[in-house]
Amino acid sequence: MRLLVVGSIALDSVKTPFGEAKEVLGGSATYFSTAASYFTDVSVVAVVGSDFPEEHYALLKEKNIDLRGLERVKGETFRWVGEYGFDLNEAHTIATELNVFQSFEPKVPEEYKDIDYVFLANIDPEIQLSVLEQVNRPKLVACDTMNYWIEGKFEALKKLLKRVDILIINESEAREFTKEPNLVKAADIILSYGLKYLIIKRGEYGALMFGDSSIFHAPAYPLEFVYDPTGAGDSFAGGFMGYISNTDNMSEDAIRQAIVFGSVMASYNVEAFSLDRLKNLEYSAIKERFKEFKRLTHFEDL
Amino acid sequence: MRLLVVGSIALDSVKTPFGEAKEVLGGSATYFSTAASYFTDVSVVAVVGSDFPEEHYALLKEKNIDLRGLERVKGETFRWVGEYGFDLNEAHTIATELNVFQSFEPKVPEEYKDIDYVFLANIDPEIQLSVLEQVNRPKLVACDTMNYWIEGKFEALKKLLKRVDILIINESEAREFTKEPNLVKAADIILSYGLKYLIIKRGEYGALMFGDSSIFHAPAYPLEFVYDPTGAGDSFAGGFMGYISNTDNMSEDAIRQAIVFGSVMASYNVEAFSLDRLKNLEYSAIKERFKEFKRLTHFEDL
Numbered sequence: 001m002r003l004l005v006v007g008s009i010a011l012d013s014v015k016t017p018f019g020e021a022k023e024v025l026g027g028s029a030t031y032f033s034t035a036a037s038y039f040t041d042v043s044v045v046a047v048v049g050s051d052f053p054e055e056h057y058a059l060l061k062e063k064n065i066d067l068r069g070l071e072r073v074k075g076e077t078f079r080w081v082g083e084y085g086f087d088l089n090e091a092h093t094i095a096t097e098l099n100v101f102q103s104f105e106p107k108v109p110e111e112y113k114d115i116d117y118v119f120l121a122n123i124d125p126e127i128q129l130s131v132l133e134q135v136n137r138p139k140l141v142a143c144d145t146m147n148y149w150i151e152g153k154f155e156a157l158k159k160l161l162k163r164v165d166i167l168i169i170n171e172s173e174a175r176e177f178t179k180e181p182n183l184v185k186a187a188d189i190i191l192s193y194g195l196k197y198l199i200i201k202r203g204e205y206g207a208l209m210f211g212d213s214s215i216f217h218a219p220a221y222p223l224e225f226v227y228d229p230t231g232a233g234d235s236f237a238g239g240f241m242g243y244i245s246n247t248d249n250m251s252e253d254a255i256r257q258a259i260v261f262g263s264v265m266a267s268y269n270v271e272a273f274s275l276d277r278l279k280n281l282e283y284s285a286i287k288e289r290f291k292e293f294k295r296l297t298h299f300e301d302l
Numbered sequence: 303m304r305l306l307v308v309g310s311i312a313l314d315s316v317k318t319p320f321g322e323a324k325e326v327l328g329g330s331a332t333y334f335s336t337a338a339s340y341f342t343d344v345s346v347v348a349v350v351g352s353d354f355p356e357e358h359y360a361l362l363k364e365k366n367i368d369l370r371g372l373e374r375v376k377g378e379t380f381r382w383v384g385e386y387g388f389d390l391n392e393a394h395t396i397a398t399e400l401n402v403f404q405s406f407e408p409k410v411p412e413e414y415k416d417i418d419y420v421f422l423a424n425i426d427p428e429i430q431l432s433v434l435e436q437v438n439r440p441k442l443v444a445c446d447t448m449n450y451w452i453e454g455k456f457e458a459l460k461k462l463l464k465r466v467d468i469l470i471i472n473e474s475e476a477r478e479f480t481k482e483p484n485l486v487k488a489a490d491i492i493l494s495y496g497l498k499y500l501i502i503k504r505g506e507y508g509a510l511m512f513g514d515s516s517i518f519h520a521p522a523y524p525l526e527f528v529y530d531p532t533g534a535g536d537s538f539a540g541g542f543m544g545y546i547s548n549t550d551n552m553s554e555d556a557i558r559q560a561i562v563f564g565s566v567m568a569s570y571n572v573e574a575f576s577l578d579r580l581k582n583l584e585y586s587a588i589k590e591r592f593k594e595f596k597r598l599t600h601f602e603d604l
Contacts, residue, residue, distance in 0.1 A: 017483075086483040087483070181319075181388040181389070182525075182526060182527075182528065183524065184524050184525060184526040185526055202507065204485075205504065205507040205508075206507075206519075206521070208524065214597065215524050215598055216598065216599075216600075216601070217508075217521040217524070217598050217599055218599075218601070219508070219519040219521070222485065222486050222510065222517050222519070223484075223486060224484060224486040224487055224490075225484075226484065253601075253602050256600070256601040256602070257601050257602055257604075259601075260601055287604060290604055291603070291604065294601075294603050295516065296517055296518065296519050297518075297519055297520075297599050297601075298518075298558070299518070299520075299555075299558040299559050299561075299562055299596075299599075300555050300558070300559055301593070301596050302559075302589060302592055302593065
């Protein structure tokens with residue numbers, strides 16, 4: 001099946017204890033679509049400025065990502081400058097220059113309107129809602145959000161969640177959303193907005209999925225070298241949604257496998273700056289790491 | 303088989319956001335032996351003061367814990383006063399009164415010397431070494447330690463690790479031990495001291511086991527109500543060593559199951575203050591929660 005993502009395309013400057021990268025390809029839609037491209041046909045709705053380098057277009061094209069919904073407008077591309085300490089779990093934002101992303105009004109092309117799987121990356125929930133107004137009854141909608149919208153656009157966010165099947169957020173966002181430190185209780189509250197599943201990302205500690213009557217836990221892959229966590233959450237979402245779209249199966253078994261595929265893609269993503277690792281994967285390596293997750297978590301039943 | 307633990311017995315005063323408990327039964331040997339008592343025959347070497355309440359003796363006796371190695375000396379029992387915030391992962395120590403524990407010199411009774419499984423709870427590594435001098439070639443020795451000894455008694459600790467099979471420590475201790483933020487690299491360094499396995503406890507994020515050529519990850523059980531994390535690490539170690547001692551099996555399959563049993567005991571422990579939950583378990587409830595860990599982590603292979 002096909003998969004639609006609406007999000008950002010950015011030029012990132014990132015510094016970690018292990019190196020730095022300047023004006024490299026980034027953005028939620030970029031990480032998401034590249035990760036998902038190994039599983040399914042991905043179509044992007046996003047915006048870039050007139051300064052967006054041709055080589056980045058070429059990379060996304062090479063991944064067979066459908067860019068008919070990518071607007072190029074006059075002005076500068078969205079830029080993000082960030083830094084990580086040895087605790088790679090948290091990014092410290094040094095500068096955010098929204099530029100052309102500031103006035104982004106996603107327009108879903110006619111050719112995208114019947115796409116069955118939709119991911120709304122982290123943007124203003126009102127804009128996320130406007131995307132849902134433009135598409136024809138997708139089978140499954142997932143979205144991300146962040147503290148900024150939880151604090152500033154809570155009503156729009158709640159309205160959005162009524163129309164979404166799966167919310168994928170960070171642990172701190174789940175706590176912020178509910179003012180509840182206990183994650184199990186927080187998950188109950190968030191699920192009550194009408195979601196089928198809530199997926200809570202915990203960085204190097206993995207991910208938890210909460211459904212109606214079950215919980216699933218996937219660890220993060222223990223890596224010896226983590227260079228840059230930027231985009232890990234979007235790569236996770238891309239692997240997750242990519243697999244679901246590929247199998248066209250929304251059973252809990254498939255959702256659990258999809259979470260592991262998401263974790264696989266996130267683990268590859270953090271092994272290099274920007275998309276340097278993510279863009280050059282073989283599907284056999286993805287399957288091999290999936291199997292390593294199996295070995296990592298396996299124990300004999302009683 | 304039989305299991306020996308050398309550690310502390312204390313009277314704890316604990317405050318969490320969910321309540322408080324004053325002068326209740328605590329200490330590493332207490333949590334460890336109670337957790338292990340559901341799996342195997344446990345013998346304790348520890349010390350208490352003349353003020354140690356009779357009811358606490360009675361409780362340990364009721365759990366069939368062998369107390370022939372428990373010294374009662376003139377003076378006051380070890381006391382610990384601590385507090386937790388909403389982030390229940392870290393205890394804030396308010397007071398530590400070592401009292402009779404200050405001059406504790408463990409004496410292993412003749413009847414304990416052939417015990418095959420030995421756990422050295424967190425004490426001065428020189429004292430841990432003195433215990434190993436007193437026992438006859440156990441099959442397996444595991445130990446705990448803490449930042450205080452890593453900083454103050456590093457040489458003794460390294461000497462100890464050469465004689466130990468399994469080290470069970472917290473994530474921050476593994477980083478402190480090696481000055482290495484990456485856990486996989488830190489584990490490699492620690493294993494090189496001659497250990498068979500290193501188990502890193504990560505509080506609400508579970509535990510990681512590092513062996514020669516494999517890694518195993520067990521999550522913590524997602525609980526809706528966590529009242530008091532005190533003793534979780536020792537309950538984990540008790541469930542872990544109790545199961546190993548019970549099966550008399552040191553295969554990696556058994557070690558992995560033992561880590562899950564450790565996680566089960568830790569999860570019950572934190573559901574109440576002191577030993578209030580841990581002391582009243584049915585074995586069927588322990589097995590049931592083991593099976594819940596299986597459901598929590600299960601996904602279909604490719």
